[in-house]
Amino acid sequence: MTEFIPPGTRYHALPDGFAMKRGGRLDGARIAFETWGELNAARDNAVLIVTGLSPDAHAAANAGNSEPGWWEAMLGPGKPIDSQRWFVICVNSLGSCKGSTGPASIHPVTREPYRLDFPELSIEDGADAAAHVVRGLGIERLACVIGNSMGGMTALALLIRHPGLARAHINISGAARALPFSIAIRSLQREAIRLDPHWYQGRYDERSYPEAGMRMARKLGVITYRSALEWDGRFGRVRLDSDRADEEPFGLEFEVESYLEGHARRFVRRFDPNCYLYLSRSMDWFDLGDYARGDDGAGPADTRAGLARIRLEKALAIGVHTDILFPLQQQQEIAEGLAAGGADAEFLPLPSPQGHDAFLVDIARFGPAVAGFLAKL
Amino acid sequence: MTEFIPPGTRYHALPDGFAMKRGGRLDGARIAFETWGELNAARDNAVLIVTGLSPDAHAAANAGNSEPGWWEAMLGPGKPIDSQRWFVICVNSLGSCKGSTGPASIHPVTREPYRLDFPELSIEDGADAAAHVVRGLGIERLACVIGNSMGGMTALALLIRHPGLARAHINISGAARALPFSIAIRSLQREAIRLDPHWYQGRYDERSYPEAGMRMARKLGVITYRSALEWDGRFGRVRLDSDRADEEPFGLEFEVESYLEGHARRFVRRFDPNCYLYLSRSMDWFDLGDYARGDDGAGPADTRAGLARIRLEKALAIGVHTDILFPLQQQQEIAEGLAAGGADAEFLPLPSPQGHDAFLVDIARFGPAVAGFLAKL
Numbered sequence: 187m188t189e190f191i192p193p194g195t196r197y198h199a200l201p202d203g204f205a206m207k208r209g210g211r212l213d214g215a216r217i218a219f220e221t222w223g224e225l226n227a228a229r230d231n232a233v234l235i236v237t238g239l240s241p242d243a244h245a246a247a248n249a250g251n252s253e254p255g256w257w258e259a260m261l262g263p264g265k266p267i268d269s270q271r272w273f274v275i276c277v278n279s280l281g282s283c284k285g286s287t288g289p290a291s292i293h294p295v296t297r298e299p300y301r302l303d304f305p306e307l308s309i310e311d312g313a314d315a316a317a318h319v320v321r322g323l324g325i326e327r328l329a330c331v332i333g334n335s336m337g338g339m340t341a342l343a344l345l346i347r348h349p350g351l352a353r354a355h356i357n358i359s360g361a362a363r364a365l366p367f368s369i370a371i372r373s374l375q376r377e378a379i380r381l382d383p384h385w386y387q388g389r390y391d392e393r394s395y396p397e398a399g400m401r402m403a404r405k406l407g408v409i410t411y412r413s414a415l416e417w418d419g420r421f422g423r424v425r426l427d428s429d430r431a432d433e434e435p436f437g438l439e440f441e442v443e444s445y446l447e448g449h450a451r452r453f454v455r456r457f458d459p460n461c462y463l464y465l466s467r468s469m470d471w472f473d474l475g476d477y478a479r480g481d482d483g484a485g486p487a488d489t490r491a492g493l494a495r496i497r498l499e500k501a502l503a504i505g506v507h508t509d510i511l512f513p514l515q516q517q518q519e520i521a522e523g524l525a526a527g528g529a530d531a532e533f534l535p536l537p538s539p540q541g542h543d544a545f546l547v548d549i550a551r552f553g554p555a556v557a558g559f560l561a562k563l
Numbered sequence: 564m565t566e567f568i569p570p571g572t573r574y575h576a577l578p579d580g581f582a583m584k585r586g587g588r589l590d591g592a593r594i595a596f597e598t599w600g601e602l603n604a605a606r607d608n609a610v611l612i613v614t615g616l617s618p619d620a621h622a623a624a625n626a627g628n629s630e631p632g633w634w635e636a637m638l639g640p641g642k643p644i645d646s647q648r649w650f651v652i653c654v655n656s657l658g659s660c661k662g663s664t665g666p667a668s669i670h671p672v673t674r675e676p677y678r679l680d681f682p683e684l685s686i687e688d689g690a691d692a693a694a695h696v697v698r699g700l701g702i703e704r705l706a707c708v709i710g711n712s713m714g715g716m717t718a719l720a721l722l723i724r725h726p727g728l729a730r731a732h733i734n735i736s737g738a739a740r741a742l743p744f745s746i747a748i749r750s751l752q753r754e755a756i757r758l759d760p761h762w763y764q765g766r767y768d769e770r771s772y773p774e775a776g777m778r779m780a781r782k783l784g785v786i787t788y789r790s791a792l793e794w795d796g797r798f799g800r801v802r803l804d805s806d807r808a809d810e811e812p813f814g815l816e817f818e819v820e821s822y823l824e825g826h827a828r829r830f831v832r833r834f835d836p837n838c839y840l841y842l843s844r845s846m847d848w849f850d851l852g853d854y855a856r857g858d859d860g861a862g863p864a865d866t867r868a869g870l871a872r873i874r875l876e877k878a879l880a881i882g883v884h885t886d887i888l889f890p891l892q893q894q895q896e897i898a899e900g901l902a903a904g905g906a907d908a909e910f911l912p913l914p915s916p917q918g919h920d921a922f923l924v925d926i927a928r929f930g931p932a933v934a935g936f937l938a939k940l
Contacts, residue, residue: 367791414744
């Protein structure tokens with residue numbers, strides 16, 4: 187598997203025997219991370235960023251890598267997450283293929299990639315691994331943990347499993363549990379990969395690779411990350427030039443189809459299919475309500491009660507009206523649940539037209555919201 | 564190809580040389596239809612229903628077929644579309660496989676199925692064919708044409724191409740043009756079928772059939788026909804019993820996944836893949852703005868101006884807030900455009916949680932809306 191790990195990535199070794207929530211242990215595992223700014227003497231200015239499914243740890247340009255990162259407009263000197271004030275850490279999720287240990291990594295004993303022998307991955311495992319990185323950097327208490335999308339789940343898992351590790355939290359287009367609509371979409375993405383004969387039960391290689399399945403999965407992702415409203419403004423009904431249109435029957439004809447195809451082609455060989463499957467399913471399993479079933483683990487999950495068990499000083503849950511994957515009600519639920527737990531928690535719905543991905547592009551709205559919250563810490 | 568044509572279906576023969584909008588002609592083509600109620604002596608009580616992509620002409624039980632139809636709660640004696648007052652016609656779309664001529668039909672000369680030799684299909688062709696059925700039944704002027712989903716497009720095409728053929732119109736979850744978001748979803752559905760090696764460029768048969776591709780396409784359809792809100796109430800995070808869960812890696816685990824699988828399995832062998840491709844693409848091509856480009860056909864499409872060229876006495880455009888495929892703005896556009904053309908046109912947004920499919924299931928809201936409009940004709 188060709189890996190696409192940004193230069194300048196640093197690593198934190200997880201302890202041998204790292205226990206996974208659903209069973210199994212990892213030896214020799216590591217978490218990729220990057221940092222911005224300096225930890226102050228009191229060690230109280232650290233901000234942790236946990237990400238969505240696909241990003242690496244390179245959220246923005248830094249000393250180790252001057253290339254722009256995936257949240258370049260949000261993070262850096264003088265930016266909303268100001269690296270002149272904050273010491274910022276971004277981790278690549280456990281289970282990913284961007285430097286952290288995951289199904290594409292080499293098993294320390296067999297010397298072969300784990301593939302489907304990787305233990306079942308939960309959101310909680312990613313949270314526990316991120317907590318190791320934070321403590322490994324000598325930080326006992328984060329000023330804030332910021333989680334986007336899947337990272338919004340990871341942040342909540344970190345907060346409930348590591349009480350006191352963070353004073354404040356910004357949850358962006360995240361969720362305290364997976365909804366059936368989102369499960370359905372992710373299930374279909376996984377099915378597209380699994381149905382590709384080149385997936386071969388996870389035993390593909392460079393030459394025989396589930397490219398069609400990954401392309402389908404990514405296209406479905408890109409569609410559901412955005413919104414009907416935004417795309418009408420962006421693409422309308424513009425046709426491809428005849429020399430770019432597809433001669434195949436029922437082939438590409440509209441600009442929007444070509445946009446999807448381009449996105450998919452760029453992604454397909456840069457993200458490992460098995461890692462995609464593992465991370466995708468970890469989201470389906472997540473429900474903070476599991477932590478409110480009582481000590482015996484029986485009884486129905488109560489997501490709000492799970493949220494109310496988290497102790498924070500301040501919290502902000504941001505979402506957008508046009509998000510169909512992590513709909514706005516889920517960010518409202520987070521704010522209300524954290525408030526019920528005693529946090530000074532605010533719910534901020536934004537009118538961004540860009541859907542679930544708005545936090546990556548609508549910096550005009552998300553920037554001031556994040557900067558304003560951090561300024562009050 | 565096994566055909567699934569309801570018993571009691573009637574047929575109207577299209578004239579030989581039936582001209583398709585994008586080129587090509589059909590000989591020996593026919594349209595399947597059913598009727599309810601009686602045409603009165605003045606021949607002024609006829610209502611035409613044009614459908615979404617998949618339904619057949621059996622909208623409700625009638626003299627020829629006592630089985631419930633796909634709009635059973637809406638159509639019949641004393642129902643919102645009251646067959647004691649109205650003579651109701653429902654046509655199966657040209658290009659479908661439910662009795663009307665389409666890619667799965669036998670070519671009259673080669674005696675082989677058309678498959679991809681079927682001429683390119685437009686929404687307008689379906690509208691022209693439906694107009695033939697109406698006139699063939701001795702009707703010069705419909706009291707009302709009702710179009711749902713794709714049928715909302717067909718109805719608008721019929722109205723602009725056959726001025727005077729209808730006095731009134733109800734457009735339900737329809738659109739005057741395809742939006743790029745919907746094009747993207749349909750493009751992905753078609754890609755799932757095309758990528759299935761068993762599609763074989765349209766030359767599949769019963770034994771080698773693109774079942775996986777059709778299943779994917781249908782699942783994506785079912786997901787986008789509904790809404791996140793509704794599914795949370797219906798499925799929540801309910802797991803399958805262990806004996807129903809899938810043992811395959813990354814197999815089915817949640818109730819919602821099993822629901823989708825069941826839907827897909829029921830559909831796959833009951834709808835012809837090539838017909839699906841043709842009908843799907845006809846929606847992408849549709850833009851009523853094409854009729855407002857000026858006589859030379861040049862200049863940009865102006866959807867509102869196209870709508871304003873339609874002459875109607877009364878119109879009603881109904882939509883729901885949770886529809887992501889034909890979003891509410893599109894029904895508002897229809898009402899405003901038809902009003903600009905001089906119709907007494909109303910826009911009725913409904914708070915149904917069921918998304919695009921609400922008109923099939925939320926009869927409590929759609930029934931009174933349709934009945935109230937028809938009562939005033």
